[in-house]
Amino acid sequence: xxxxxxxxxxxxxxxxxxxxxxxxxxxxxxxxxxxxxxxxxxxxxxxxxxxxxxxxxxxxxxxxxxxxxxxxxxxxxxxxxxxxxxxxxxxxxxxxxxxxxxxxxxxxxxxxxxxxxxxxxxxxxxxxxxxxxxxxxxxxxxxxxxxxxxxxxxxxxxxxxxxxxxxxxxxxxxxxxxxxxxxxxxxxxxxxxxxxxxxxxxxxxxxxxxxxxxxxxxxxxxxxxxxxxxxxxxxxxxxxxxxxxxxx
Amino acid sequence: xxxxxxxxxxxxxxxxxxxxxxxxxxxxxxxxxxxxxxxxxxxxxxxxxxxxxxxxxxxxxxxxxxxxxxxxxxxxxxxxxxxxxxxxxxxxxxxxxxxxxxxxxxxxxxxxxxxxxxxxxxxxxxxxxxxxxxxxxxxxxxxxxxxxxxxxxxxxxxxxxxxxxxxxxxxxxxxxxxxxxxxxxxxxxxxxxxxxxxxxxxxxxxxxxxxxxx
Numbered sequence: 001x002x003x004x005x006x007x008x009x010x011x012x013x014x015x016x017x018x019x020x021x022x023x024x025x026x027x028x029x030x031x032x033x034x035x036x037x038x039x040x041x042x043x044x045x046x047x048x049x050x051x052x053x054x055x056x057x058x059x060x061x062x063x064x065x066x067x068x069x070x071x072x073x074x075x076x077x078x079x080x081x082x083x084x085x086x087x088x089x090x091x092x093x094x095x096x097x098x099x100x101x102x103x104x105x106x107x108x109x110x111x112x113x114x115x116x117x118x119x120x121x122x123x124x125x126x127x128x129x130x131x132x133x134x135x136x137x138x139x140x141x142x143x144x145x146x147x148x149x150x151x152x153x154x155x156x157x158x159x160x161x162x163x164x165x166x167x168x169x170x171x172x173x174x175x176x177x178x179x180x181x182x183x184x185x186x187x188x189x190x191x192x193x194x195x196x197x198x199x200x201x202x203x204x205x206x207x208x209x210x211x212x213x214x215x216x217x218x219x220x221x222x223x224x225x226x227x228x229x230x231x232x233x234x235x236x237x238x239x240x241x242x243x244x245x246x247x248x
Numbered sequence: 249x250x251x252x253x254x255x256x257x258x259x260x261x262x263x264x265x266x267x268x269x270x271x272x273x274x275x276x277x278x279x280x281x282x283x284x285x286x287x288x289x290x291x292x293x294x295x296x297x298x299x300x301x302x303x304x305x306x307x308x309x310x311x312x313x314x315x316x317x318x319x320x321x322x323x324x325x326x327x328x329x330x331x332x333x334x335x336x337x338x339x340x341x342x343x344x345x346x347x348x349x350x351x352x353x354x355x356x357x358x359x360x361x362x363x364x365x366x367x368x369x370x371x372x373x374x375x376x377x378x379x380x381x382x383x384x385x386x387x388x389x390x391x392x393x394x395x396x397x398x399x400x401x402x403x404x405x406x407x408x409x410x411x412x413x414x415x416x417x418x419x420x421x422x423x424x425x426x427x428x429x430x431x432x433x434x435x436x437x438x439x440x441x442x443x444x445x446x447x448x449x450x451x452x453x454x455x456x457x458x459x460x461x462x
Contacts, residue, residue, distance in 0.1 A: 093365035107369035
């Protein structure tokens with residue numbers, strides 16, 4: 001479903017991703033872990049083209065993009081990928097000038113060109129799925145952080161994506177609001193959605209992930225199933241990382 | 249003062265031209281401002297350079313000079329414009345430069361995450377701009393844009409030099425006829441004041457409407 005090959009990302013000479021090879025099968029839930037600055041978020045953002053690749057290639061849901069492709073071709077392909085992927089951001093990034101329903105239906109209307117009544121019905125179904133049917137007419141400023149992030153998940157689900165990308169979805173939330181967002185994500189996992197999740201929620205990673213991918217310094221240091229990773233990590237760097245998390 | 253009321257019809261006609269030139273220049277200036285702002289933010293380098301030069305030249309030269317260049321200067325190249333046409337062209341170009349700076353600032357103040365969120369759902373740059381970024385930028389741009397428009401209304405008095413019979417020039421014509429100055433000048437000052445105040449009030453309403461939306 002997802003395949004990154006030799007992925008390199010540089011910002012002004014600084015190498016953030018240093019040759020990443022990663023493949024994710026359909027229905028898999030991969031949790032990306034690693035210290036801050038290890039390149040987890042950048043990797044996620046390279047998969048749907050929010051960051052341009054310096055070198056290497058990505059393939060998502062059957063569409064392949066290589067570094068060095070002509071701009072028009074590359075943009076068109078990333079747009080194709082984005083129509084098959086949903087992304088959830090740390091800061092929610094809900095459209096403040098649109099209601100909860102408007103946020104969810106926007107892409108259906110504008111990208112998929114769905115008629116309004118049909119888009120609204122679909123939007124209501126999605127809001128119900130994240131438990132916010134009663135908030136359809138609320139603007140984001142009237143919603144709690146947890147509710148905003150659930151609307152953002154509904155928005156990302158709207159086009160019927162094959163893959164969901166989560167970029168630290170609970171890091172900006174007050175602790176008591178984290179649970180409601182993780183519950184929605186657990187539900188998605190149970191339904192068999194392919195997911196890549198950047199998170200610091202260890203308990204979630206342990207329960208839900210099919211695989212942990214541990215990054216440090218722009219490279220994948222270790223890949224393992226959660227049980228193995230958390231109980232007997234192979235690398236010293238992973239051991240140190242887990243110890244630091246435990247001390248928090 | 250009676251003279252002012254006796255000639256009110258003539259003065260109102262001047263006010264009509266003032267208003268007409270203001271509205272037309274606002275409309276075209278708005279379009280120019282938007283295009284130039286987008287060119288500076290999203291264009292490739294020749295467009296960016298061109299847009300920057302335009303803004304720099306217009307902001308760095310007096311509006312009066314711009315007006316006479318369009319009306320008198322272009323004649324040398326065989327381009328003869330009617331006074332009102334020349335006035336609208338010069339003022340549109342002038343106000344467009346100032347508005348483009350307002351728009352640029354407003355667009356830049358919309359967080360980048362908004363554009364990313366729109367992109368992530370598969371929107372093109374055009375769709376993301378139109379549907380997500382510009383509506384948010386509009387809210388930020390409206391108060392300074394209102395100030396520019398009120399300034400513009402007053403600046404139209406400059407086009408009296410190219411024989412457009414707007415408010416100032418109609419007063420001057422009446423003064424030449426009756427040999428009294430003050431009543432006419434006070435009269436048109438009052439008319440300018442009424443128009444700009446009405447304008448401000450209108451913009452205030454739009455602002456409040458937009459603020460309520462979210």
